[in-house]
Amino acid sequence: MKLRVFGSGSQGNALAVRSGETLLFVDCGFSCRELNRRMAACGVAPDAAAGLFFTHDHSDHCQGLATFHKRYPQVPLYANGNTADAISVLTGVDDGWRVFETAETFPVGNIAVTSFSSPHDAADPVGYLFDDGESALFVGTDMGAPTFGVRDALARATCAILEANHDPVLLQTSDRPVSLKQRIAGRCGHLSNGDAADLVREVNPPRLKTLLLAHISRHCNAPYLALEAMRAVVAELGRPITLDVLDQDTPSPLYEF
Ligand SMILES: [Zn+2]
């Protein structure tokens, strides 16, 4: 499989994964113009996707949809029912939806898609496992705490995009309101660097070759802190795992796994 992450963080999220002829997108969290610019820079055609999958209804994951759907109405939109409803209300896009049940597995082209619940303060958030039979991509961001479904999907991944949102000390000492700090650190908020590291240590995914740290907070984290926490775990696991951080402003390199 091939993966390109167009950007990751609280200002916008979008990625493309390909297996053979099947191209899928996850989230549409940039303006359509910005997403087009980033896709063009990476040689990805926006109208070539067999599906655009949504994790949840926060604006950093769906704010570009209204214009994207107007320009590329042939790209089917996938979400569970509650998320599709919430995004319809938010963006006015009420056609083109293909609604699935969380945790069911279904094929789109070459890729088997499975979703899992992700505890987060949105309508009905999910993460995904995209599996083409040889490789599997785990997408898990925007979650306050890992669940059984999260662990099960991560255990099957050959490449994982995992949230390492904040450093607890930087979060507590930041000038954010107490209520927001509690939301971010709570069970329906975001994983900290330590939470992400603990999850990888606990699951010890046997096939994992590439681990990409995602949704890193600009003000309450730093890439080197997220990397430092995870490097220690990767060293403990004792297997060659490529570790990288995803950026908000710059598309990732092309990952093949
Ligand atoms: Zn987000």
Ligand SMILES: [Zn+2]
């Ligand atoms: Zn969110």
